[in-house]
Amino acid sequence: MDTTLILIAVVVLMAISFDFINGFHDTANAIATSVSTKALTPRMAILLASSMNLLGALAFTGVAKTIGGKIADPFELENGLVIVLAALIAAIAWNLITWYLGIPSSSSHALIGALTGSVLVAAGTSGVNFKGFLTILQALIISPFAAFAIGYIIMNILRFLFKNANPRSVNRGFRYMQIVTAAFQAFSHGTNDAQKSMGIITFALIAGGLHQTMEIPVWVKIVCALAMAAGTSAGGWKIIKTVGSKIIKLQPISGFSSDLTSASVIISATLLGQPVSTTHVISSAIMGVGSAKSVASVKWLTAQRMITAWVITLPVTAIIAALCYSIISIF
Template sequence: MDYIMWLVVVIVVLALGFDFINGFHDTANAIATSVSTRALTPRRAIILAAVMNLVGALMFTGVAKTVGEKIVNPFKLEVPEQGLTIVIATLCAAIIWNLITWWFGIPSSSSHALIGALAGAGVAALGWGGIDPEGFTSVVKGLILSPFIAFAIGFVIMFILKQIFANASPHQLNKAFRGGQVLTAAFQAFSHGTNDAQKAMGIITLALVAAKVQTDMDIPLWVKIAAALAMALGTSVGGWKIIKTMGTKIFKIEPINGFSADLGSASVILGATLTGLPVSTTHVITSSILGVGSAKKFSAVRWGMAGRIVLTWVITIPAVSILAALCYYVLSLFLL
């Protein structure tokens, strides 16, 4: 096996590692509300999330193509070693950031980490001309706008349900919506798989094009299956620190709130997938929970915790971009 193929193998291992970490880092996205309201036991919730993540990951490729060619254009990477070093630096920086935020129980965005890292490594290697400004702008717009849309949709769904069931028995209401939460948790996990697993697929395919192994951005079947399995396996491990933050520290979630938050956020994520835009499932789901909490009772939301989460959102892209640039400079000493 020649040097270029060894680098490709390293990238595949790192990308699947990122997908695995993304799975346990973002398990909370799909199951935090259903676990916190006891609609599902933690074990059943994780199994459901793993299975539905796997199904969702195998069904779409639009987001993968966006990640693979809309930030750093793989067809302009004339030196294979340089292109592959960019990808390795990207994955190293994103994995480091994910592990740091997981350790501290902060629901930061794996998507922001990956996009920011790819941009940072690309600029470090090629200068500002190495980034596709139109593609990068469209991706960042999607990342920024989607949480606001999710907040609004979560607020509206909760407001409507609050009016409809204003005179309902709290006991009967909780019982009914616990059942509904099983369906929305499944929908949530499915939508997560359709968007998040695509990002690793895009990175691997970018590497294959940079290495001249293939000449287009069509996602190979083995890449789809490997990324989907890595995401599902990571999901099965679970991320309990983040589950606690998402499910208990923003506001006290009841079954009707969890149902509303899951339905709103899953709809936004699936809509983004259908348009080929990568979004932060963490941001979308957290924003939907905030919207639902605001509709329930504005003062019930723990805005201090929400502010801490938002601060992490703001700093992720610039922080990971710098980290990825540093990784590229270090790796270039050994790989180029």
């Protein structure tokens, strides 16, 4: 029992660390456009993102239940705590590597890939709920395409509506409106991303025999929400630079369009209980908005680098988690 309690404590601390890192890793995505267009100062953007992330994290639990129960059944797995620990180590390592390199990769892909890899090496293919995994994978794949298409449509509609308006007045108006969409963006980020750590902790509590249902304990919701908000306040300036300026040159109207698009896609996924990559969705929305202006205006080399990171995240984190599980199991 002592060993189990120690493992649970370590897993909870690691999950909180993942949430904190996720906060500063993905905060950039939520506020990059508003900072880039000077709708908000960096300090104000981070304060807004922190508070709205906190509210969003406390608002929903559907995604947490999906992460905690649809990839594998925590009630059936042996060594469930070691499985979760290995997954968290792999996901955190990948997040830190991509953050250091300034690549807006996906924390969601990292965690889902790592958990799947850890379960596979621990319990084989029978341990993975492939139906649930494929449902999650489907949401991860569809959401960026939806964001690209919606961003393209919204930007074209706005360009048509304001084609004869004074550009300076349009920019000033949309700069104010970006404050609202930045808040919506940060809220939606909290509703989806903070849920992932809640699901992992609940998974660990069930595996350790300290919890009997997939209902998320109140203390888990509060701790994960605070960790996400704290991480958000730490910021992620390298990724802000990549998302805010290295995909397209943003103006307030395009920043508004991309924020509205990505926040709408993320909150829709949350309402369906599906984890999506906020990084993928936001970056794809910016690309869609940029393409509406001109395909040539999108810096496709940067986009290609980001897409490469997205594609390799699932298999790489699965392999790292499998290695971590094998090493931890020795002890």
